Amino acid sequence: MIEIKIKPNEGFLNIDLKELWRFRELFYFLSLRDIKVRYKQTSIGVIWAVLQPFLTMIIFSIFFGRVAGISVKEIPYPIFVYSGLLFWNYFSNSLSSASNSLVAEQNIIQKVYFPKIIIPLASTLVFFLDFVFSFIVFIGLMFYYHFFPTLTGILLIIPALIITFLSFSGLSLVFSSVNVKYRDVRYALPFFIQLLVFLTPVIYPASILGKHQWLLYLNPMSGVIETMRIGLLGVGTINWLAFGSSALLSILLFLLGLLYFKRSERFFADII
């Protein structure tokens, strides 16, 4: 029999995994809702998922590739920047959507109990789907430019996705709960994400910074993007130290996010 205790203070970091498991279907239904709603009233539907990175690629190629003259040896700039956007878009779209998710769902939060962590996490599944579609386009680009992935690169796709997931989850758990109290987050976040794209080797290779590259790797997405670019396009050698530090940083970010979220979660319904 279930016994529910309601008390002023719970343990420091008390995550009820059993409960999360019981609510797994809610995760599914919320994600499904986001996916359906997103394509419900659009006329070209899923194509948007592909069009966004593709058009960004063209624009970036013109401005950064041609005008700014960022040169990347052996890799044509369009596929270079697309390989960066692939993971970056998954990261940034998820981050901004998850960070606003609690505020967007305030009505549910005030009326029903369930583990609130489901809300930010469920809001990102739709962007994973986008990732899959834009990956298909990426495969097309690889054929077009005659690049072949290395086996290591293929094997690293899953770990890279996990690192990306942990990074945006960790950050958005903090941002979304701060957002409940201070709505400033909603305005500051797009700006923050815009800046972050320049602190990540999306449009330029990490090597551009020479011996100061390590600074870039304080951002866990740097390791993911650099490594996957090398692995999938088969050009250059993988910097395992960078990838490893990305993994470590993402885990730390996730734990930090979890901790902060758990601590503030109890008061969401009161202040939202």
Added chain:
Amino acid sequence: MEKIIEVQNLSKKYKIGEKRERYYSFRDEIVKLVKKPVQLMRGQKINKRDFWALKDVSFSVKRGEVIGVIGRNGAGKTTLLKLLSKITYPTGGQAIIRGRVNSLLEVGTGFHPELKGRENIYLSGAILGMTKKEIDSKFDEIVEFSEIGEFLDTPVKRYSSGMYVRLAFAVAAHLEPEVLFVDEVLAVGDYKFQKKCLEKMGRVSQEGRTILFVSHNMASVSRLCNRSILLEKGKLIAEGPTPDIIEKYIGLREEVGSEVSWNFNEAPGDSTVKVKSVRILSDQNTPNYKLDINKDFFVEMTYWNFVEGSKLLPCIRLVNNEGVIIFTANNLPSVCLKQDDWYDRPSPKGLFCSTCKIPANLLKEGYYFVNIVIGNLAGLLDSYSHVYKDQVLSFEIIDKDGLHKEHHSTMIGVIQPKLDWKTEYQSGK
């Protein structure tokens, strides 16, 4: 029997402003940070008041009981349900619930306007805590209960508000928790559907489910709940059989009782008319607010007229506890059995007393409020009145042994007159 809910000294404190302000911003915090030392230096008290939405509430509920939670607005009813359903957390005390809980604080939580009825059933069901399997197995029942039929595959944004509520409630009505918390959700939808929901809930309680039911509607509380608790200003002030608690609740309202009178200075009215007192009488001179459905009763209004020659129009309105105005009565000849002596007659200065007899077997059982109006025949068209005061008194119509022997609940409708019936046998076919 086993206690399924045990609440001990449960308390919830809000800082004043916390609930009211929409949200904070960093700027506010910075302003506060700067202000604080300045205020401290000047010896000003920092304006932070605590507000106890709930204070030291203790009670317990046995398995299978249906408990009514009543109280005025802001008494802490919803806070109690929110604490028990873990939506928000207590400042002090604790509660133990032994069983699977569902709470219904709103109809249609999580509905998305873009999604179809079918999709919303699953979404809302999942948000309320049902598993997909449960929803699958009850899906047809839910659709049937909601009466939306062919609109199942239409986005709910195209629904009428009635359809929307019916679908939303149909989902909620099929929850099968061991403990169910229900807030004022039945106040929506048409009467027929409300009744259907109440019946469904009644059945649910017969199946041994425990329900905590918050409502302003005394009729449905008394129909559903044997026992009730009464909250007032965050404290539990009474607990016991529902009729007793409802009586206490009615007594709690300042404006209530079988008679009310005012000091001259506080009396409702203007420079022409002031009301001195209002009484409900079960016979010519006995104030009483528990009235037998089979007997006539009287509403009596005493008032001063200050202006020589004014033509006054005394008027009462009866309102049931769902807020429906049952009727308006005044002494216009077309709505009186016989003409009132002082109708359309210039009144001298002085004290007047108007009494209205309300016939037996007109109102159905339940609680009623009296609103008073004193108008002026001269101002009848521009609807100006000297006195206009709502809910000055309340009373209860009791149907001790009539209808209940013959019918399982009260009948649909706002009144319950005794009428002539005649049935004839016409032919063999």
